Amino acid sequence: MATRTLEDALNIIELLRKKYSLGVSELSKELKLNKNKVFRILTTLELKGIVELNPETGKYKLGMNLIKLEDAYIKSQDFIKVARPVLRSLRKEINETIYMAIQHKKDVIYIYEEPARKGVVVNSRLAQRFKAHKTAAGKVLRKAKKEIGFPMEKTILPEEEIIEIASIVRDEFYNPIAAISVIAPIHRVNQGKEKIIEEKLISSAEEITELLAPAFSLD
Known part of the structure; x- marks a missing residue:
């Protein structure tokens, strides 16, 4: 019974992640669960700060404590510690915002940032x-599962006036574990700078991959 309740709670969290805001009746219908059971689970999750109730609409959304849990998970990833000096060096070289991202199901989550030191910066x-399919980071992670080496992907979002260029980092078994990308305003990335970014991204990806191999082998 406890296992089933936990599974139901996780399904509620996942559904709220997708739909953002739902009421008890909507959750009950989507998950084919009794309304009273849904309400009891939501009450427990609300006490723990995992979900929040909007008293005006009577609908629930994900709470701040879930964000803290996700942040704690991100910080627990050892490969970020290994990659950090390389990413900082890359940011200093090109002076644009650098990210590391991981894939989770059909999404990518940006787990580390080295912001550009310029007046005009993109939203964090x-x-x-x-x-995943809307980002260079997501596209290159999917591509890297089928290709060898350090492939590149580029995504331009004219409506946001930004460009993202990405490559990947591999583990000791040569599996892609994260993407590293540069995100910058389009007007700052001409053809010449784009080529420089691609070269330095691949160089940084190779360096992090080499550093990670001994780190993973110690586990």
Whole structure:
């Protein structure tokens, strides 16, 4: 019974992640669960700060404590510690915002950021989820599962006036574990700078991959 209740709670959290805001009746219908059971689970999750109730609409959304849990998970990833000096060096070389992202199901989550030291910067993606197929980071992670080496992907979002260029980091078994990307305003990335970014991204990806191999082998 406890296992089933936990599974139901996780399904509620996952559904709220997708739909953002739902009431008891909507959750009950979507998950085919009794309304009273849904309400009891929501009450427990609300006490723990995992969900929040909007008293005006009577609907629930994910709470701040879930964000803290996700942030704690991100910080627990050892490969970020290994990659950090390389990413900082890359940011200093090109002076644009650098990210590391991981894939989770059909999304990518940006788990580390080295912001550009310029007056015009893009909105931060740190700890945010995006559909993988809409980002260079997501596209290159999928591509890297089928290709060898360090492939590149580029995504231009004219409506946001930004460009993202990404490559991947591999573990000791040569599996892609994260993407590293540069995100910058389009007007700052001409053809010449784009080529420089691609070269330095691949160089940084190779360096992090080499550093990670002994780190993983010690586990």
